[in-house]
Amino acid sequence: MARQSHIKLEELAEPLEEARLAFEKLDGLLGYRLRRAQASMHRDYMATVAGLDLTQKQTATLWLVHANPGVSQGSVAAALGMDRATMMSIVDRLEDRSLVIRKRSVTDRRRQELHLTPGGQDILRKVKARIAKHEERFKSLFTPQELELLLAALQKIQNA
């Protein structure tokens, strides 16, 4: 209330330029809304895990390798919806940081079996703990029913 008396003239002016642009249905597009929501969560994610230096995809890769010791690069790529080349560079970076190791498969020597190093397991534990809070911040925006519907809707879109 009292704050209104501090409002400068400029803050009340320029309603078109500074405050509100005409969106003309752009904000009614599912693709647009999805992208903005993702960007918002991504920013919060990056702030949440700051210092650990793990992107969402790097974390997802560590996560799956931990849950499936010895998986091949290709399987992880397929499970996460990335192509081999992209997975390659992700694993390269994780291996450079000694978070995962590649091990040639003995049954199929084309394959690289992926395993977490102790350091990889350690950082995964830390990032999981931080993600839990980050997730809670966003999930708490919704009731359990709303959340379930939202997750189901997102999966539907993913599989469309």
Add this chain to the structure above:
Amino acid sequence: MARQSHIKLEELAEPLEEARLAFEKLDGLLGYRLRRAQASMHRDYMATVAGLDLTQKQTATLWLVHANPGVSQGSVAAALGMDRATMMSIVDRLEDRSLVIRKRSVTDRRRQELHLTPGGQDILRKVKARIAKHEERFKSLFTPQELELLLAALQKIQNA
């Protein structure tokens, strides 16, 4: 039915490696689901507008400039949640392709007023037509009520 007789041994084996990885709650994360859904729509978007060579952000920029002739770069950036540097490179590319023009403002010579060229208006019209079908494909996954809830939820996340 008859196809089952053609199934190779290999297609039945490797249930762990090829078919289903353990996800251990990764797929219960809102951030993960959101990212996968966005990636899916993004891929479909790119396929939909193939040949026009406009990314989502480039299109959104054209869209807002068209709806708000003469907006400043910074306003568009703020409206779309990008920083100045990112907006800069987007406008650079659009200007290189002669889809938008920059015009120094006469009332505030720091500002660049953005306008669509005829070519920019033309390509925007085309991309809008294609986006309509792309949007319809995904929106038709939901009932009107579900869709409204979904859009509201995404906006909530964006503003969190």
Add this chain to the structure above:
DNA sequence: CGCAAATAGTATGTTTCACATACAAACAAC
């Protein structure tokens, strides 16, 4: 008024990721 602070745009560089293409080694199918 005049100077300090804020603002708009610009330039530059780093990092991540998606995708395309091409290639080699290993394996599978017939």
Add this chain to the structure above:
DNA sequence: GTTGTTTGTATGTGAAACATACTATTTGCG
């Protein structure tokens, strides 16, 4: 055993996010 497929690898391109620093301009305030 040759042919075709799969797995990983190498290489290059392009989009985008972000950080930092710099200039020009405008605004705020004493």
